[in-house]
Amino acid sequence: MNEAAANAHLARSVGSREANNPSSPVAEFGGDQPLRLDAGVDLGPFRIAYNTYGTLNADKTNAVLLCHALTMDHYAASPSPTTGKPGWWSSLVGEGKPIDTSKFFVICSNVIGGCLGSTGPATIDPRTGEPYGLDLPVVTIPDMVRAQKMLVERLGIDTLFAVIGGSMGGMQVLQWAVSYPDKVFAAVPIATGSRHSAQNIAFHEVGRQAVMADPDWCNGRYFSEGKRPVKGLAVARMTAHVTYLSEIALHRKFGRNLQDRDRFGFGFEADFQIESYLRHQGSSFVDRFDANSYLYLTRAMDYFDIAAEHDGLLANAFKGSKTRFCVVSFSSDWLFPTAESRTIVHALNAAAASVSFVEVETDKGHDAFLLEEPDFYRAVDGFISSAARARGLAQ
Amino acid sequence: MNEAAANAHLARSVGSREANNPSSPVAEFGGDQPLRLDAGVDLGPFRIAYNTYGTLNADKTNAVLLCHALTMDHYAASPSPTTGKPGWWSSLVGEGKPIDTSKFFVICSNVIGGCLGSTGPATIDPRTGEPYGLDLPVVTIPDMVRAQKMLVERLGIDTLFAVIGGSMGGMQVLQWAVSYPDKVFAAVPIATGSRHSAQNIAFHEVGRQAVMADPDWCNGRYFSEGKRPVKGLAVARMTAHVTYLSEIALHRKFGRNLQDRDRFGFGFEADFQIESYLRHQGSSFVDRFDANSYLYLTRAMDYFDIAAEHDGLLANAFKGSKTRFCVVSFSSDWLFPTAESRTIVHALNAAAASVSFVEVETDKGHDAFLLEEPDFYRAVDGFISSAARARGLAQ
Numbered sequence: 001m002n003e004a005a006a007n008a009h010l011a012r013s014v015g016s017r018e019a020n021n022p023s024s025p026v027a028e029f030g031g032d033q034p035l036r037l038d039a040g041v042d043l044g045p046f047r048i049a050y051n052t053y054g055t056l057n058a059d060k061t062n063a064v065l066l067c068h069a070l071t072m073d074h075y076a077a078s079p080s081p082t083t084g085k086p087g088w089w090s091s092l093v094g095e096g097k098p099i100d101t102s103k104f105f106v107i108c109s110n111v112i113g114g115c116l117g118s119t120g121p122a123t124i125d126p127r128t129g130e131p132y133g134l135d136l137p138v139v140t141i142p143d144m145v146r147a148q149k150m151l152v153e154r155l156g157i158d159t160l161f162a163v164i165g166g167s168m169g170g171m172q173v174l175q176w177a178v179s180y181p182d183k184v185f186a187a188v189p190i191a192t193g194s195r196h197s198a199q200n201i202a203f204h205e206v207g208r209q210a211v212m213a214d215p216d217w218c219n220g221r222y223f224s225e226g227k228r229p230v231k232g233l234a235v236a237r238m239t240a241h242v243t244y245l246s247e248i249a250l251h252r253k254f255g256r257n258l259q260d261r262d263r264f265g266f267g268f269e270a271d272f273q274i275e276s277y278l279r280h281q282g283s284s285f286v287d288r289f290d291a292n293s294y295l296y297l298t299r300a301m302d303y304f305d306i307a308a309e310h311d312g313l314l315a316n317a318f319k320g321s322k323t324r325f326c327v328v329s330f331s332s333d334w335l336f337p338t339a340e341s342r343t344i345v346h347a348l349n350a351a352a353a354s355v356s357f358v359e360v361e362t363d364k365g366h367d368a369f370l371l372e373e374p375d376f377y378r379a380v381d382g383f384i385s386s387a388a389r390a391r392g393l394a395q
Numbered sequence: 396m397n398e399a400a401a402n403a404h405l406a407r408s409v410g411s412r413e414a415n416n417p418s419s420p421v422a423e424f425g426g427d428q429p430l431r432l433d434a435g436v437d438l439g440p441f442r443i444a445y446n447t448y449g450t451l452n453a454d455k456t457n458a459v460l461l462c463h464a465l466t467m468d469h470y471a472a473s474p475s476p477t478t479g480k481p482g483w484w485s486s487l488v489g490e491g492k493p494i495d496t497s498k499f500f501v502i503c504s505n506v507i508g509g510c511l512g513s514t515g516p517a518t519i520d521p522r523t524g525e526p527y528g529l530d531l532p533v534v535t536i537p538d539m540v541r542a543q544k545m546l547v548e549r550l551g552i553d554t555l556f557a558v559i560g561g562s563m564g565g566m567q568v569l570q571w572a573v574s575y576p577d578k579v580f581a582a583v584p585i586a587t588g589s590r591h592s593a594q595n596i597a598f599h600e601v602g603r604q605a606v607m608a609d610p611d612w613c614n615g616r617y618f619s620e621g622k623r624p625v626k627g628l629a630v631a632r633m634t635a636h637v638t639y640l641s642e643i644a645l646h647r648k649f650g651r652n653l654q655d656r657d658r659f660g661f662g663f664e665a666d667f668q669i670e671s672y673l674r675h676q677g678s679s680f681v682d683r684f685d686a687n688s689y690l691y692l693t694r695a696m697d698y699f700d701i702a703a704e705h706d707g708l709l710a711n712a713f714k715g716s717k718t719r720f721c722v723v724s725f726s727s728d729w730l731f732p733t734a735e736s737r738t739i740v741h742a743l744n745a746a747a748a749s750v751s752f753v754e755v756e757t758d759k760g761h762d763a764f765l766l767e768e769p770d771f772y773r774a775v776d777g778f779i780s781s782a783a784r785a786r787g788l789a790q
Contacts, residue, residue, distance in 0.1 A: 039661040138661040198645040198669045202637045205670045208663060209633060209677070210605055213626035231608035238604060239634055242597045247729075250593040256700060264698055266434040266533040268603060268690055272697065274593045275600045282604070295663055302667065303659055305651060334729075 019131075019290060020124055022049040022110075022117030023081040024074060027154050035112065035147050038303075039137040045126065048151045049117020050109035053077045053093065054101035056157070062393055063157045064099060065148065066108040067165030067172035069370075070240075070297050071289055073116040076108040077101065082116065082288045091372045098381035103393065104161065111172075112147045113139040113297055115290035122223070122290040133292055134220035141168070141304045145175045149183075159183050161391055162384065166190035166328075166369035167336065168297065171304050174344070177325070178306055178317045186387040188380060190328040191369040193340035194314050194347070195305035200335060203243050204298040207236030211291050220292055233291045234282030241281045246332035246365030250274060307347075314347035321348075324390070325355040326383040328376060330368040356383060414526075414685060415519055417444040417505075417512030418476040419469060422549050430507065430542050433698075434532040440521065443546045444512020445504035448472045448488065449496035451552070457788055458552045459494060460543065461503040462560030462567035464765075465635075465692050466684055468511040471503040472496065477511065477683045486767045493776035498788065499556065506567075507542045508534040508692055510685035517618070517685040528687055529615035536563070536699045540570045544578075554578050556786055557779065561585035561723075561764035562731065563692065566699050569739070572720070573701055573712045581782040583775060585723040586764040588735035589709050589742070590700035595730060598638050599693040602631030606686050615687055628686045629677030636676045641727035641760030645669060702742075709742035716743075719785070720750040721778040723771060725763040751778060 027048045029035070034044025051074045056063060066076045066089065077093040079086055093099040093106055110118040113136070125132045152160065163176045163184050170192025177187045196204075211217055214232025218225045242250075254274040258264070270276040310316035325348055329341035338359050348355040358379040362368045368376065422443045424430070429439025446469045451458060461471045461484065472488040474481055488494040488501055505513040508531070520527045547555065558571045558579050565587025572582045591599075606612055609627025613620045637645075649669040653659070665671040705711035720743055724736035733754050743750040753774040757763045763771065 134663070138659075138663075195651065197642065198649045198651065198667075199637065199640075199642040201651070201667050202633075202645065202669050202673055205665075205667075205673055206630060206633045206637065209674070210608075210630045212663070213605075213630055214608065215610060235601060235605045235608055235630065238597075238601045242594065242601065245594075247592065247594045250597065254593045256590065256593065256596070256703075264533075268529070268533075268607070268694065270600075272593075272596050272600075274597050278597055278600055279604070299663065308651075 018049075018073075018082055018116045019120060019122035024049045024051050024117055026050075026117065027151050029150060033150070035143065035150070037137050037143050038140040041137050043112075043119065043137060046112065046119040046147070047117075048109050048112070048119075048147055050074050050107060050151060051076070051078060052108075052155075053106040054104050056105040056155075057393075060157050061159070061161060061391060062104045063152070063155075063160050064104045064106045064162045064164065065152065065160050065176070066093065066099075066106060067148075067163065067169035067176075068108065068111065069165070069167040069169050070301065071285070071294075072169075073114070074108045074110045077106065088370055092377060092380065098377050098384060099164065103388065107152070107155065109148055109151055111144045111168075111297065113144065113293060113300060115293035118147070120290065121220070121292035121296055131223045133223070136292075136296065138299055139296060140300050141171045141175050142179060144300065145172050145179055148172070148176075149180060159185065161393070162186040162188065162387065164188040164190070164380070165192075167192055167366065168301050170336075171301065174306060175304075177321060177323045181321045181323060184323045185391055186324045186326070186384070188326045188328065188383065189341075189344065191330055191333055191336050191366055193336050194307060194344050196302050197340070201302045203239060204302055206239050208295050208298060210235040210239065211295060217291060222291070228286070229291045230283075230286040233286045233289070233294060234279075236294060237285040237289075238278045238282045241278060243335045244365060244367045246334065246363055248332060248363040249365055252363070314343065315350035318348055318351035318353050321351060321353045323353065324383075324387055325353060326379065327355060327357045328369075328379060329359045330364070330366070330373075330376075331359055331361045332363045333366040333368065335366040413444075413477055413511045414515060414517035419444045419446050419512055421445070421512065422546050424545060428545070430538065430545070432532050432538050433535040436532050438507075438514065438532060441507065441514040441542070442512075443504050443507070443514075443542055445469050445502060445546060446471070446473060447503075447550075448501040449499050451500040451550075452788075455552050456554070456556060456786060457499050458547070458550075458555050459499045459501045459557045459559065460547065460555050460571070461488065461494075461501060462543075462558065462564035462571075463503065463506065464560070464562040464564045465696065466680070466689075467564075468509070469503045469505045472501065483765055487772060487775065493772050493779060494559065498783070502547065502550065504543055504546055506539045506563075506692065508539070508688060508695060510688035513542070515685065516615070516687035516691055526618045528618070531687075531691070533694055534691060535695050536566045536570050537574060539695065540567050540574055543567070543571075544575060554580065556788070557581040557583065557782065559583040559585070559775070560587075562587055562761065563696050565731075566696065569701060570699075572716060572718045576713075576716045576718060579718045580786055581719045581721070581779070583721045583723065583778065584739065586725055586728055586731050586761055588731050589702060589739050591697050592735070596697045598634060599697055601634050603690050603693060605630040605634065606690060612686060617686070623681070624686045625678075625681040628681045628684070628689060629674075631689060632680040632684075633673045633677040636673060638730045639760060639762045641729065641758055643727060643758040644760055647758070709738065710745035713743055713746035713748050716746060716748045718748065719778075719782050720748060721774065722750060722752045723764075723774060724754045725759070725761070725768075725771075726754055726756045727758045728761040728763065730761040
């Protein structure tokens with residue numbers, strides 16, 4: 001396939017369209033403003049796709065940064081152009097909602113390494129005219145946050161009123177508070193941990209192996225080969241999806257209910273509703289996500305370990321912090337169980353930081369951070385309102 | 396590939412050698428003695444590979460049947476010819492051990508649908524001269540038990556002193572007690588459930604999809620094509636392996652320890668020890684197991700649901716049972732959590748059956764049933780000794 005044909009194919013490919021022609025605003029950083037990566041190299045030029053909701057006040061003190069999870073995007077409170085679905089936090093973020101866009105200037109950007117507008121492995125490498133693929137250096141959570149800091153400065157904001165996010169987004173929240181303690185007034189890390197556990201690394205590794213086992217992955221050069229590792233990526237997504245739900249939720253929602261028939265098929269088609277549901281999760285995911293991005297972002301989560309960067313003592317990372325924290329966990333989340341949040345809370349207490357902690361009772365598992373859980377929303381609402389008063393923001 | 400070449404390839408293929416030329420004793424059942432399958436068809440001729448340990452007494456009252464788990468074989472107490480490793484229960488079964496081969500005649504057979512000597516998808520279909528592949532009807536746990544019953548009769552045994560097994564083996568134990576209540580004096584279902592949960596079906600489905608996504612699976616006809624879906628099967632095994640361990644065990648054993656270096660590789664090679672360990676689990680599994688067998692046996696577990704066959708009431712299945720039960724669970728097993736065992740115990744109590752129940756405290760997860768856990772071994776020893784006295788077996 002020649003370059004023109006490859007690029008035409010690329011332009012048509014789901015997961016690369018947004019990567020190279022984002023529908024949203026974009027902050028471009030030239031080769032003279034590279035992003036310094038933990039891998040020890042500079043990335044530049046690069047770009048960050050983002051959305052904003054609400055209006056920045058005159059003092060520029062009402063900015064809230066939302067950090068998205070592994071497979072989400074910067075469409076937190078507006079419909080995604082890829083799926084047409086409402087923003088992933090549209091019930092939490094908006095006028096009159098807990099994160100009230102009539103009071104706050106809300107920013108959400110696609111992470112570096114992603115595939116929905118910011119520079120990632122599906123982005124065209126300006127040096128070659130082809131997608132980076134595995135030529136993009138591996139990025140980390142601190143790299144993502146460093147890029148967000150450049151975006152925030154570009155938007156003319158010195159200090160964020162709040163940084164909020166769940167799962168991988170929660171990791172970014174913690175990293176913001178550690179990297180830029182004076183630039184974050186309030187932080188809400190949700191359903192997350194200060195480091196990725198062995199079990200979580202294991203599940204991510206299974207997903208990566210599923211992608212890389214697919215011959216259509218082509219060692220990461222699938223766009224140039226006119227292919228996409230859809231089967232491998234679907235298996236990766238299916239594995240991950242099981243970890244996002246609780247056993248109770250799966251039992252209540254599906255149990256052992258059969259699909260479209262009252263007896264077993266005695267074959268390997270989807271007999272159970274849970275099988276059909278998982279297959280759908282896998283096949284719809286590949287329509288909206290780039291396989292290499294999945295490798296990069298899972299890797300970033302696996303590498304995340306705040307304590308390791310602070311002599312093994314998590315409390316050291318938060319010493320002297322003036323940020324107000326609200327740590328949220330969900331009782332049935334077994335991917336980031338409450339114990340992970342308690343570890344964060346203990347470290348914050350040990351560092352004499354201001355912290356409140358809410359474990360939300362729910363049977364919906366890790367996914368609860370994306371669902372309208374009343375106790376969760378009340379906790380965010382109460383914490384943000386209180387912090388806004390302390391910050392002197394008009395209520 | 397012509398038939399002779401295909402068969403030559405087959406003979407060399409790991410996972411099909413034992414399937415067609417077992418090293419162990421074999422019970423052959425001719426076309427006139429077919430196995431009636433739940434799928435509604437007869438399987439015949441068929442064969443069962445088995446091993447025995449100890450001596451059958453004159454009264455034929457000291458026979459113990461061991462039922463193996465998903466990927467195990469009939470080498471419970473002697474080295475496997477495939478791996479060279481000691482039998483999977485060699486610390487539990489042997490002279491002077493809790494299942495004492497100086498007192499009991501211990502039988503262990505490879506399940507129907509397996510790949511290590513009994514008829515399964517890798518077995519040559521006598522009608523075609525090629526491996527069955529997906530032409531083998533789907534088998535169920537009751538089918539496996541029906542075949543074992545035919546083997547036990549062939550060995551001249553009317554009533555088993557005990558049936559013992561863990562995980563999928565535990566399902567067979569329960570099925571024996573339900574299908575042949577008068578032929579089982581004592582039953583020890585370990586780390587198992589009376590039906591497969593939605594979450595467990597989900598993880599199995601992920602594994603099957605990984606196998607079937609591999610182009611070398613060739614719709615099940617890989618032997619004839621001179622191929623094997625090793626990558627897909629390895630991913631399936633990696634996923635399953637994570638579910639066999641507990642988070643605590645993974646943390647203690649691997650944590651976030653790095654492999655052979657003191658910093659990240661910033662790539663997709665195995666950085667963490669847990670990744671390297673999982674990759675090894677995947678690659679060593681494909682050397683000893685047939686991919687289609689993996690599909691068949693996971694399917695059999697998914698279909699398992701004793702209550703469904705008894706008007707939805709598990710207790711109905713055990714009504715009037717004279718069998719003595721000892722139900723064993725492990726506190727950190729999240730694949731078959733203690734709640735699953737309690738459900739069995741409650742049903743046995745409701746059916747006025749004789750039942751003792753032991754939850755073994757351990758952090759080793761589901762895999763604990765294959766490990767030398769002192770409390771587990773004591774429980775089996777005590778229960779078997781007591782049952783042997785009740786059966787009038789010399790102690």
